[in-house]
Amino acid sequence: MNKAMLIVMDGLGDRPVKELEGLTPLEAAHTPHLDALAARGVAGLMNSLGVGLRPGSDTSHLAILGYDIERYYTGRGTIEVSGLGMDLEPGDVALRGNLGTVDENLTVMDRRAGRITDTGPFVKDLDGLTYEGVTLKVRPGTGHRAGVILRGPGLSSRLSDNDPHEVGVKVHEVHPLDDSQEAAFTARVLNHFLEEAHRILANNILNQERIKSGKPPANYLLCRGAGYYKQIEKFQARYGLKACAIAGGGLYKGIGAFTGMEVLTVPGATGLPNTDIEAKFRAGLDALAGAYDFAFVHIKAADTFGEDGDHLGKMNFINKIDLAFRLLLDAPHLLVVTADHSTPCALKKHSGDPVPIIMVGDGAVRTDAVTAFGERACARGALGRLTGLQVMPEIINLLGLARLIGD
């Protein structure tokens, strides 16, 4: 057994839900296949960043893939632009962008411009703007999203967001987050670009058509999550495993691209509740049957249901995930099944509650007494309580590939 599939179900963990008779959505779901896997391997609980710490989706994935966020995380923008295939260079500042809608007072009316999908014709007019030696680079992402890079001398990513993260309030000015000249300069340049972008977008003839047909115009570039270029040891160099990433959501493709994995395109992988999980698992199995040694498979929507407080939706989506897991029962690989963090329906946001983790590989992995995949069941497992940074070393060890430390 020298290949592994790591399956991360975003936001899977939860808290007891009264309407589910005190069970979590995962515990209440019908999960015979996940339970069978749990019975065949070792189980535990995992906090990607540490006990009680509340992770973002970006930081948690970096940690689970073995990258210490203290060293490798500079901001979500860096990861998002990687996922769009934009090449970052030393000195660049990267941001996540949304095309949104503002009124004449710059009050945000819609952070996603009516969930606009084809942003290419809007974004192309912004790409290549220059100001005081800095070039703006913008590339369309999925839906209303865009990747944004500032390139030029003397920049800093210590910047606040102009995206106010809510509607009905005015877009923010970008402020420097430290006292450096570079941060002040970058904030000034970015504010200039955002003003100019608003003027250009507002005049785009496509927006006149959107308004005529009752759609909110895509007239503002909302930015957040500034990060900077970071040299990162690629996954294959780090672990000796040729790796691929299979995901619907842009961030998770970005995680794959940022860590040097091949990001595979799987038709039907949407990052939404309608995603084709079986297609993703099949793509992972195909990859491992071929040239790849490691497949990272990401499944998003449990997190979204958690953020909506929809415990039934979350439970039903987990039912759907479990059904797809039947495809993996006979896989001749090490299977590691976990989540990045909990997203309790009661909180409607990420939490630091630990998530279940199982590692399964007949012959290579010991077993324990755990026979169900759930938050409480896995707490009794032989893995105990792990952190995200302990996951990859354990995988490498179980594959028999760990480097000897000492003699």
Add this chain to the structure above:
Amino acid sequence: MNKAMLIVMDGLGDRPVKELEGLTPLEAAHTPHLDALAARGVAGLMNSLGVGLRPGSDTSHLAILGYDIERYYTGRGTIEVSGLGMDLEPGDVALRGNLGTVDENLTVMDRRAGRITDTGPFVKDLDGLTYEGVTLKVRPGTGHRAGVILRGPGLSSRLSDNDPHEVGVKVHEVHPLDDSQEAAFTARVLNHFLEEAHRILANNILNQERIKSGKPPANYLLCRGAGYYKQIEKFQARYGLKACAIAGGGLYKGIGAFTGMEVLTVPGATGLPNTDIEAKFRAGLDALAGAYDFAFVHIKAADTFGEDGDHLGKMNFINKIDLAFRLLLDAPHLLVVTADHSTPCALKKHSGDPVPIIMVGDGAVRTDAVTAFGERACARGALGRLTGLQVMPEIINLLGLARLIGD
């Protein structure tokens, strides 16, 4: 209860073995005495260097005895020469040596010169050679082994091995492992010594006799594991416990000597499957009945069986260990029983799989629900998952000797 015995069974941990009905050799063995101890104490799992990390025997023992390898480990040579009673001085470089057999092309025919046992008459001609201000010091070890020290100004231990670790290939030149002048100088000096040693050994009249009687000549000094002198806080200074080490294998005596323990000689302690475990336990009990507060007892052969992939041999040796444990059931001391690392028969090498650990001391130690000493049984214990560096603090605490941190 103010004295403790730490028993380390080398390479004890394993993975499920199909031929043992899915049990590990430890689980399949008949271990009523170890199980009785497990029932009387607390159990857990331990990774000497950390989750998933794959330890050498040297690094794992340092960690279990409370010495952080980042700070105290410089190479196995340092520990091996300590075990031979050779005094290292600041600036010295220490290596493990083997007397081996090469042909006229310097191809290694036998890394152990037919497992030669009396190397004294060979080694004495090498001890004291000098070259460019550096003195070679060599002392015979057990069997074909020798301790090697380079003493002089301007040396570095950043050296590759000349031992190719296999037969049928030419001995390697020693190369510097960094760009320093010191490493280049030391490599050049050591290569000179090894060439001269070959000439001297080849001409030793005893080798003519060996050849006549059909034995491979001991005509080459194979070196590996270069380390340097390291000031280390001795065990007694660190913990306030007068300690002794009881071991058959040279490395483990070296660990004892390196950490400042008294290395006791126990007739019958061989480090081999034929070792007299009961004699070692009796020696430990005698030491603790006398002047010693802490006895480190090492049992080697489970590791050797694991490296041979011999699950039945490993199981039977564990049976033998367990029988000897009857001598310890009534010991009025804290007993800590564990392993340094796993050596799964399926891998035939060390692995990062955790090992069981129990701590037993009636009155001083709580109990838990674990009633068997095994990889899976101990996973349910109250100690949870420890690292090697947590073992000594827990021992010191259970003995009631821990320093108050704060007020």
